[in-house]
Structures are given as structure tokens and as C-alpha cells.
Amino acid sequence: xxxxxxxxxxxxxxxxxxxxxTLMQAAxxxxxxxxxxxxxxxxxxxxxxxxxxxxxxxxxPPVNAVEHEMLESTASERRPTSRLSCQVTLTPELxxxxxxxxxxxx
Amino acid sequence: MLEAPRGAPATxxxxxxxxxxxxxxxxxxxxxxxxxxxxxxxxxxxxxxARAAPVKAVLGDWETFxxxxxxxxxxxxxxxxxxxPSLLLETDPPDHTRNRxxxxxxxxxxxxxxLKSSFESAAEELVAALPDxxxxxxxxxxxxxxxxxxxxxxxxxxxxxxxxxLAYGNMVxxxxxxxxxRFERAMAxxxxxxPWIERACQRDVLTPSGLGAQIYAAADExxxxxxxxxxxxxxxxSAGVDTTAAGIANALYCFARNPDQWARVRADPALARAAxxxxxxxxxxxxxxxxxxxxxxxxxxxxxxxxxxxxxxxGAANRDPRQWEDPDRFDVKRKTLGHVGFGFGIHGCxxxxxxxxxxxxxxxxxxxxxxxxxxxxxxxxxxHNTLRSFVRLxxxxxx
Numbered sequence: 166x167x168x169x170x171x172x173x174x175x176x177x178x179x180x181x182x183x184x185x186x187t188l189m190q191a192a193x194x195x196x197x198x199x200x201x202x203x204x205x206x207x208x209x210x211x212x213x214x215x216x217x218x219x220x221x222x223x224x225x226p227p228v229n230a231v232e233h234e235m236l237e238s239t240a241s242e243r244r245p246t247s248r249l250s251c252q253v254t255l256t257p258e259l260x261x262x263x264x265x266x267x268x269x270x271x
Numbered sequence: 272m273l274e275a276p277r278g279a280p281a282t283x284x285x286x287x288x289x290x291x292x293x294x295x296x297x298x299x300x301x302x303x304x305x306x307x308x309x310x311x312x313x314x315x316x317x318x319x320x321a322r323a324a325p326v327k328a329v330l331g332d333w334e335t336f337x338x339x340x341x342x343x344x345x346x347x348x349x350x351x352x353x354x355x356p357s358l359l360l361e362t363d364p365p366d367h368t369r370n371r372x373x374x375x376x377x378x379x380x381x382x383x384x385x386l387k388s389s390f391e392s393a394a395e396e397l398v399a400a401l402p403d404x405x406x407x408x409x410x411x412x413x414x415x416x417x418x419x420x421x422x423x424x425x426x427x428x429x430x431x432x433x434x435x436x437l438a439y440g441n442m443v444x445x446x447x448x449x450x451x452x453r454f455e456r457a458m459a460x461x462x463x464x465x466p467w468i469e470r471a472c473q474r475d476v477l478t479p480s481g482l483g484a485q486i487y488a489a490a491d492e493x494x495x496x497x498x499x500x501x502x503x504x505x506x507x508x509s510a511g512v513d514t515t516a517a518g519i520a521n522a523l524y525c526f527a528r529n530p531d532q533w534a535r536v537r538a539d540p541a542l543a544r545a546a547x548x549x550x551x552x553x554x555x556x557x558x559x560x561x562x563x564x565x566x567x568x569x570x571x572x573x574x575x576x577x578x579x580x581x582x583x584x585x586g587a588a589n590r591d592p593r594q595w596e597d598p599d600r601f602d603v604k605r606k607t608l609g610h611v612g613f614g615f616g617i618h619g620c621x622x623x624x625x626x627x628x629x630x631x632x633x634x635x636x637x638x639x640x641x642x643x644x645x646x647x648x649x650x651x652x653x654x655h656n657t658l659r660s661f662v663r664l665x666x667x668x669x670x
Contacts, residue, residue, distance in 0.1 A: 205615055231372050
């Protein structure tokens with residue numbers, strides 16, 4: 166499946182991602198810049214923050230209490246479409262998902 | 272040897288709680304990884320996973336591989352735990368999610384930013400007091416002293432009696448293995464240690480601005496009860512001191528054995544943070560814990576029945592050549608993303624960001640002052656049911 170990352174400078178990067186992986190894992194594996202994911206996917210560091218494109222936002226399970234607390238800690242502003250990419254598991258419906266990256270993660 | 276259960280491709284008579292194993296686990300890890308993705312340990316009647324892929328599969332599926340039946344050898348459904356179970360480590364969702372959000376807020380990056388400069392100055396002070404060119408034991412003077420100062424200050428526990436935190440951690444993590452001599456030795460001082468810990472979890476004892484007080488503030492808002500707040504504070508005290516001390520000691524050991532790697536950190540102290548990730552991979556302070564199956568499940572071709580205990584060997588996964596190139600080489604510039612030294616998934620170490628901040632501060636302060644870290648004698652390994660570290664680490668530092 167395809168995922169398109171949008172950088173703050175306007176660049177786009179399209180990656181081929183496996184369903185079942187998390188968005189963070191797929192991004193890191195494909196060398197997307199600006200996803201640090203220091204904690205490795207345990208919703209503990211808030212350094213894999215992304216903004217999901219609005220039309221896709223309802224296709225992923227809602228933010229739980231743990232992720233909510235971490236999203237309060239992000240270095241770039243939290244928006245309604247903010248997610249920790251380590252908490253978003255890729256499912257076939259997300260094929261074509263567009264993901265905007267924040268200015269900074271730390 | 273007992274019969275292997277149905278669908279188990281490999282059995283082993285390796286005892287992961289023997290002195291030989293705990294003193295040098297790496298040859299045993301290799302045997303367990305090579306035996307298969309899932310191995311039946313006949314002596315303890317448990318499964319073990321030692322390869323990176325099944326370790327991650329187990330940690331990623333909390334519904335099938337639960338923590339609520341205990342993360343040690345004992346199954347809490349049939350055996351009485353030695354203490355009230357942890358509301359984090361030994362609890363499953365949905366309760367876990369709620370409790371984790373409360374402690375996660377206290378330990379979040381935003382919350383920790385306010386502690387950074389005090390950690391750095393404490394590290395600077397401690398390192399300045401170390402002898403230059405003379406032998407000393409780095410375990411009490413550095414590895415234990417630092418978290419006993421900064422972490423206990425951050426939580427807000429009394430200064431007097433803090434050594435009990437080391438003793439309590441030793442009890443908690445040895446209790447995850449069998450009820451062996453190690454466990455009995457760790458429990459020998461329980462009569463003094465447990466009441467001190469229970470007292471230190473109470474609101475009136477904690478400093479008003481510390482992390483502990485923040486848990487009680489969450490209780491005031493109705494997120495948890497006051498009794499639950501005390502148990503969540505207990506998690507800070509169980510898991511936050513001897514683990515970090517082990518991490519610092521293991522880092523010093525790695526650098527004493529690999530002076531070329533210390534030279535890289537010395538040349539660029541900003542590498543300290545990344546270097547600690549490699550320490551976590553290479554000499555994981557926390558070596559293993561258990562999960563319990565909630566249903567029959569197939570894992571890489573092996574069928575595990577419900578109610579089976581699964582030993583998750585994170586220390587072995589971190590050196591699995593199926594994931595890591597040249598895994599037995601310590602390399603501070605390695606890409607370490609994907610190590611499981613802090614676990615992974617919903618039960619990944621909740622204190623990992625404060626632990627990173629602590630060890631980074633210590634290594635950066637050492638890098639600014641000392642050019643050389645050398646062993647001044649043979650270290651004495653800690654023989655422990657869960658942790659891997661040292662009881663004595665004689666070092667000589669040179670500026």
C-alpha cells in the first residue's frame with residue numbers, strides 16, 4: 166500500500182508500506198526524515214508525531230488515554246488530526262493515506 | 272525430560288535461572304535462538320522466545336500474551352503474589368490504559384524538561400568528585416549514587432533511608448524468577464524495607480512538587496483513587512532506581528571494554544544519548560520477563576495452549592543476528608531503533624525517558640572530564656533472576 170508523507174518545505178515522499186505495520190515503523194523503514202521514535206513505539210516519547218489528512222482520520226481507531234497524554238507533550242502544536250504514528254496500525258483502507266510532518270519533534 | 276507439548280518444535284534443558292546462565296547468558300541465548308522461534312524449557316514447564324521477531328510478536332499482542340497473571344514465573348491466577356500486584360506492570364487494559372495515562376503524564380517529555388538542568392548539574396557534581404587516576408568501585412560511587420540522588424529527588428521521597436530503594440528493586444525483580452535462594456536473599460530484609468517503601472508512597476511524606484505528588488493530584492481530579500495513587504507511586508520506587516543503576520554500570524563496563532567507542536563519545540559528547548541506546552541493546556539491564564497466554568495461539572508454527580507462561584528474552588532478542596549485523600560488537604554509532612531493552616508496546620518501560628535523561632547526563636559529564644575509562648580489576652557480575660549488571664566494578668578514570 167502507498168503512504169505519502171508531506172514535509173514542511175513542500176516536498177512529498179511516497180513510500181510502499183506493508184499492512185499490519187505501524188505508520189511509524191513503515192516511515193522509519195522507508196527512511197522518512199523527521200520521525201525520531203526514540204521509544205521504539207511505546208507511546209512514551211512523543212517524537213513520532215504526525216498530522217493525518219482529514220479524510221483518513223476517521224478510518225483509524227480513536228486516540229486512547231495514553232496517547233492523549235503524550236500528544237499533550239509534542240514539541241510542535243497539537244491539532245485535531247494529530248497522532249503518534251506508532252499508535253496507528255496500517256490497514257488496507259488506509260491505502261493512499263497522506264501524512265503531514267510537523268516542524269520539529271524535539 | 273518431560274514430553275514437549277503439541278506443536279512445540281524444540282525443547283531445551285537450559286535453565287535460565289542457573290548461576291552459569293545468569294553469569295554469562297550469551298552462549299545460552301545463542302543456543303535458545305538457534306533451537307527455534309519458540310522453545311519449551313522442560314525444567315520450568317514454560318515456553319521461551321529468544322529471537323527478535325517472536326519477542327516483538329509477543330510484546331505487540333497484549334490481548335493474547337497478558338501481564339495480568341504476573342510477569343514472573345508465578346501465575347497469579349493460581350499462586351498468591353508476594354505483594355499487591357502492580358497497577359501497571361501486572362495489569363491489563365482497560366485499567367492499565369487509565370493508570371498508564373496518569374503516570375505517563377508525570378513522566379512525559381513536557382514534564383521532564385523541567386528536570387533536565389538539575390540532572391545535568393547533579394551529574395557534573397558527582398563526576399567532579401570522582402578520583403582521577405586512582406582505583407574506585409563505580410557501582411556505589413556513580414551507578415547507584417546518581418539515581419538515588421536525582422530520581423528519588425524528582426519523585427520526592429525522603430533523603431533518609433533511600434538505600435531501601437535498591438533493596439526493594441532487588442526484591443521486586445528477583446521475585447519474577449523462581450522462589451530460589453536469590454529470591455530468599457533479596458527478601459531477607461523485607462521487614463525493614465517494605466514498611467519504608469509503603470510509607471514513602473504516602474502523600475504526606477512526598478515533597479509537594481515532585482512526580483509522586485503529581486499522581487496524587489491526578490487522584491484529586493478523579494482519575495484514580497487515593498489507594499491507587501499510592502500503588503502507582505510504588506511503581507516509581509520499584510522500577511526507577513536499581514534498573515537505572517544497572518544501566519549506568521553496564522555503560523561504564525561497555526566503555527571500559529571498548530576504549531575506541533569511548534573516544535567517539537569523548538570527541539562528541541552529544542553522542543552520549545545514542546550511545547546509551549547501544550548499551551541497552553548490548554548489555555540489557557533488564558534481561559527477561561514473562562507473559563501468560565489468554566487463549567490457544569500459534570506463534571511461528573508452534574501452538575501454545577491457554578494459560579501457558581512465556582519467557583520473553585529481550586536480552587537475547589537484542590543480540591539476534593537475524594535482526595542485527597554483527598550483534599556482539601558494541602558500536603555507539605549503530606542504528607539501534609528496534610531494540611527492546613525497555614520492552615515494547617503498551618508495557619514498554621514508562622520511565623524510559625527519565626532513564627535516558629539520567630544516563631545521558633552522566634555519560635556527557637564523564638566525557639567532558641575523562642579521556643580514559645579502564646577496568647582496575649575484574650568486575651563482579653550481579654547474579655540476579657531478572658537484571659544483568661555488576662555488584663562491583665573497579666574502575667580507573669584518567670583525564
